[in-house]
Amino acid sequence: MANKIPRVAVREQDPAVRATNFEEVCYGYNDEEACLEATRCLACRRPRCVEACPVNINIPAFIAEVAKGDIAAAAETIAADSSLPSICGRVCPQETQCEGSCVLGVKGEPVAIGKLERYVGDWHLAHGGGGGRIAAANGHRVAVVGSGPAGLACASDLAKMGYDVTVFEALHKLGGVLVYGIPEFRLPKDKVVAREIDTLRGLGVRFETDVIVGRTVTVDSLMEEEGFDAVFIGSGAGLPRFMGIEGENLNGVVSANEFLTRANLMHAYDEVYDTPIYVGKRVVVVGGGNVAMDAVRTAKRLGAEATIVYRRSEAELPARREEVLHAREEGIEFRMLTNPTRVLGSDKGWVRGISCVRMKLGEPDGSGRRSPVVIEGSDFDIECDVVIMALGTSPNPLLKRTTAGLETDRRGCIVTDDAGATTRQGVFAGGDAVTGAATVILAMGAGRRAARAIDEYVRGKYSEAK
C-alpha cells in the first residue's frame, strides 16, 4: 500500500540567522504536524524499525498513539524502553537505526520517527515529566560514577526500584557529554537536559558534583567506608586523541573537547562568564564525526570561517546525516579525502596553517570501509589560525588504576559481561567507558541493563545473608 502523504517537513531556524546564534536549530513538530506525520506509519506487522532500534522501542505503537492524540499513552509506551526520549529524539543517528529500516524509506521517505519521539518527549517534560511506578524505599544504597546518559539512566531505574542512589560527578555540572560536548543549538541545556535531571531529583536521586572517583574518593572507599552495596561506573570515554604530527603543540591547536568544553560547559561565548575561548579568523577542524560537526559549527557561530578536513569521502562521514546537512546549509566548507601531515607555525609559535595531502579510497579494510590511501606528491597548505582535532576519544584510565580487580581491554575499555557486571564483585559498568565512544542511546540502554543486574546482585547478596 502506497503512502500518499509526503514526510512532514520540520520547521527550522533560517541557516543564515542560526549560524550567528546558539539557539536550537530545529523547532520540532507542533501538535498538527506530529499527528499528520504519525498517520504516515503503515503499522507493519513485522516492524523493521523496532528491530533496528538499539533499545527496541515499540515504535508503531507509540506512533499510533500520537496519531490518536493520546500523547500521554505514547510517552508511557516509549518509557518502557527509553528514559531519555527528548534527548534521543534529537541526537540519535536515526538514518542508520529506526528510520534507516522503515519500509517507507525503500521507495520514498521514512517516517520521521526521531522527530515524533522528540515531540512525545518534549510533551512529557512540559507536562511535568516523571511518571512510572515507584517502589517503596528498600534501604540499599548504590553509587553511580558519572552523570552522562549511562549514569542517569541507571540511577533513574534504580531509584524507581526503591534504591537510595547517589551520583558522583567529576565536573561542576551534571549531564556528561550532553552538557560539555553537544552544543546548545542541538540539545538545549535548560529546556531538556536540566529537566531530565530534575526528574531524577524528584525520584530522590542525590547528586554530588566535584567528586572525582579515584581521587576524591575511590570505588573501594565508597563500598567499604561509605556503605554502598554496589557501584555503577558510567565514566564515559573522555580522553582526546591527537594525531602525533609535527606542530601539534603550537598555540592555536586544541582538541574538540577543549574547544567544546570552553564553549558549552564554561559558556565562553557568553559575556557574563569568565572563561576565554580563542577562535581566530579561520578554523580547520580535523575529523568527520558528530564531534567534528559540533566543533566546526560552534566555530562558525563564534565568527570564524570554518572548514572540515576529513580523510575519507562524504559517504563515510560518521556524523549524523542531519548534522552534515545543517553544517552545509550554515556555510561550512568540507574538504573530503584530505589528511593533515603537519601544522605550520609562525615564528612566535602560533598556528598559521596546516599542510595536507590528498587521499583516494583504496580496497575495503577489515571493517568493510574503503581505507584511504595517500596520493603521493599531492601536498598543499590551508591557511588558518586555529586547528581543532576531533579524532575520537578513549576512556580515562583513572578508575582502572585506582580500583583493585577492575579489568580493562587493550583499548582501556572496562570489561563486563552482557548484563554489565565487571570483573570486580559489586561493580558494574556501561556506556562509553565499556564500548569506547559510541552513542547516547547505547549508553542509556547499558545503564538500564546494569540497573537490573545491580538489583539482582543486591537482592542475592541480602537473601544469602539471611
Place this chain on the structure above:
Amino acid sequence: MFRIVEKKQLADNIYKLRVEAPRVAHSALPGQFVIVCTDEYGERVPLTIADYDTSDGTVTIVIQAIGMSTRKMCALGEGDALADLAGPLGNPSEFVNIPLDELRRRRYLFVAGGVGTAPVYPQVKWLCEHGVAADVIIGAKTASMLIYTDEMRRVADNLYIATDDGSEGFKGMVTGKVRDLIENEGRHYDECVAIGPMIMMKFVALTTREYGLPTTVSLNALMVDGTGMCGACRVSVGGQTLFTCVDGPEFDGHKVDFDEAMRRQAMYRVQEGEANEKHKCECYGK
C-alpha cells in the same frame, strides 16, 4: 558550596584561604592540586593544595591575584563560599611512594619562588613528619613579598632566603643561592624540587643540570577540566607530549621543554587582558 573558614593576606596581592572540603582534605597528598570556581560564572582555576587538615576537614590554598579570576576569588571573605572545589587532582609527589628508610638516606633541596612557596610547604612538612631532612631556599623580589617563612622554618632543616634586591638574606636569584650552597658551602644534595614561576624553574633546572642534580618541577600549565579530558595542559617532556593534570603536575625538570610551556601559557593572554580591563572598569566604575 565550599565555605571559607579563614582568610589571611600574606603579602601584596597574595592571600591564604582555608576552605571546608572534607572529602578533599581526607584524600590529599603533597604535590596535588584542586580546581576552584569562585561562582557560577567563574573559570576553573587550578591551585596547589598548600595544606590540608583531616581533623577539621579543611584545605588551604594560597592565591596570587594576577587576573580576573584570581582577583574575584581573593575578594571573598571569611564565611563566604566558593562555588566549586574539586580534587585532589594530579599525582602526589614521587617521594610519598618511596620506602622511608631509603628516603631518609636522601638529602632534598627545595627551591621555592614567589607564590610557589606555598605548594612547597606541604612537601617539606610531609618529609619533616616522616623524619626526612630537607633544606629550603625561598626566593622573592623583595623582603615584603616573602611568604610562608615562619611555617617553613618549623619544618625545614635549613632555610635560606634569597631576595633580588638583598633586602633579606642572600642578595640575588635563587639560582645564585643554589650555586652558593653547592660550591661555597660544600653541600651535597640527592634531589632538588623547584616550584615557582616557569622561568625560575627553567633556570633552576639549567643550573642543577650542571651539577648532575636530579630536579623535579611542578608545572602550572593552563587547564580547563584538570582530569585529562581536554589536553589544554599538554607539555613536552623528553620529546613526548604529556598532560600536566594527569601525568603530572610534577615532571623531570631536565626533560621539560620550558620554552614551549611558557609560550603555551600565554595562549589566552590578549583575551585575559581584555577581561581584566573590563573587570577593573566594572569595579572602579561603581
